[in-house]
Amino acid sequence: MHDVARVAGVSQMTVSRVMRGAGYISRAVREQVNNAAREIGYVHNRLAGGISSYDNPLVGVVLPTLQNRVFTEVLSGISDTLNTAGLRPVFGVSEYSQSAEEELVFDLLSWRPRGLILPGLEHSESVRRIVEQTGVRVAEIMDTDGEPMTASFGVSHVDAGREMATHLLERGYRSFGYIASQGGHDLRATKRFEAFASRIRDGGGLLIAQRMSKATSSMVAGRQLTMEVLAHSDPPDAIYYANDDLAAGGLMHCLANGVDIPGQVASAGCNGLGFLAALPMKITTTHTPRYEIGVSAAEWISTPLNDPAEKLIERLDTKFLIGETT
């Protein structure tokens, strides 16, 4: 910066202002400086900036996985929004583990980010403590069924599960299967399922089959588990899947094996992923606004805060999509 200043014939401070677009700089000087910078191949050093200003444009992002479209779509919304706001995401993947999340949070905080975006509302005590101590702004995403540390952006999984149960009961189904993945580490799926199961029982239904893959969610897992559930001597009338990938896999099993949907077995998923529209049969599902969740969380992080003490719960709308599989 010193060198740029020399070449441009101004003070170092002026170069600093031009680089940051801060303060008032005359057009002529601004151009001189930019030219000088380009000439000597100068690249602004934000590490140094960050240490002086206590305000650097990084945002720490933790995701449970990159193997699930749901989260990459959220990340896409985050990335687009932060980019527009001049902020950069630095990120880590927790693999649905609270202890991995804890390590990540410490690591990300070492970059003095303007904010943190964390998945879900459940965090280790240690994470809660360090968030409290450092006062870093945290946006908790995906889930709004609970109390956030400061702000949450997501949907109600309890409502989604309950709504699906109600629909299936209304359609006359009485015996149910449930198929999930991630070995139960997906806490949002678990919330949906518990609300679903509770409503089913209240409505006189019976949950007669449950299958959980330890692997990451996929169509392949859904197809396999569906085959297993339907192989029972007394298979369920309807299967609730933890998500659309699994449900689509189930549909593929039925298509490939001549199982009549919804005649022999009804099926429903969750998320309303785009690819469902390409399948030969529309799957009943609950659409969740993944990209928008990322956008709203990132916008909140980008925006200067009025009352930092105030808790914010931004519950976005889900859309119940009745397809041809129920």
Added chain:
Amino acid sequence: MHDVARVAGVSQMTVSRVMRGAGYISRAVREQVNNAAREIGYVHNRLAGGISSYDNPLVGVVLPTLQNRVFTEVLSGISDTLNTAGLRPVFGVSEYSQSAEEELVFDLLSWRPRGLILPGLEHSESVRRIVEQTGVRVAEIMDTDGEPMTASFGVSHVDAGREMATHLLERGYRSFGYIASQGGHDLRATKRFEAFASRIRDGGGLLIAQRMSKATSSMVAGRQLTMEVLAHSDPPDAIYYANDDLAAGGLMHCLANGVDIPGQVASAGCNGLGFLAALPMKITTTHTPRYEIGVSAAEWISTPLNDPAEKLIERLDTKFLIGETT
């Protein structure tokens, strides 16, 4: 750090050494320091570290999109590998635009990353110049058909396209369609297609239909474009799709409309995405090692370099998968 030193009863320098795991520190002192840090809720500040040491554990990552599994799988490999090596990705999405990539590269360099991971081999002059000037290590990923700035990790798209053409010709197909997306901005897909088309012509085949969606790649786009291509008065014998999402969409169209595959029309994709295994019919495709590309690029960035001048082209193997659609 000063405070931690006071609480632990050592010098600030000792705290610094403990935090970084550098130099020799006695077990006792190390524990004292760690306890003191925990007690007062100290979080290491790497910005300050980075400015003194010229060596901070960030890696800049640019991806063309997050809407395509191919790149999120690469990112997953990058993330896992960097995490293991104690490095952090900071990333941006270029939307397949060279000028957006250019801005991103400048922005990412301002964090003084240990390295950069960029998609493809085609970059703006400005990017090449700044890379040269700063001497930052760059791993160019996905493509190995060309000359990298310093190192590339990927597959040969030319070989993949040619291999597919050869296979289809051998199977007796003579008139072909091609379906793509991203409005031609996916330069790797274009390389595959050009090699494909050239071999087809050499083999006496005819390319009679081409469709390109401007949208991002998806099953929905594939289904739509396939419908359009097959609506022609003289539809092709076989359709080559730029990727599996499009090909799967095409399969769905045929399944839903009773079009016989490969009798009426054969189809082939590219990438060998996992979900293909769940479809009612195996699609012929070229498997590309996405995760592994991410891993090898990230490993290279993580490893201290012997001869920085030496160019490296790491071409990973593709696998030609003959399915039931050809």
Added chain:
DNA sequence: CTGAAAGCGCTAACAT
């Protein structure tokens, strides 16, 4: 194995 001094490259705060 530990400490003291100097300074990394930038920006806040104030001055002009």
Added chain:
DNA sequence: ATGTTAGCGCTTTCAG
């Protein structure tokens, strides 16, 4: 609209 001074929190270098 631009310059001056002081210092951010750490690491390098050298000393012991």
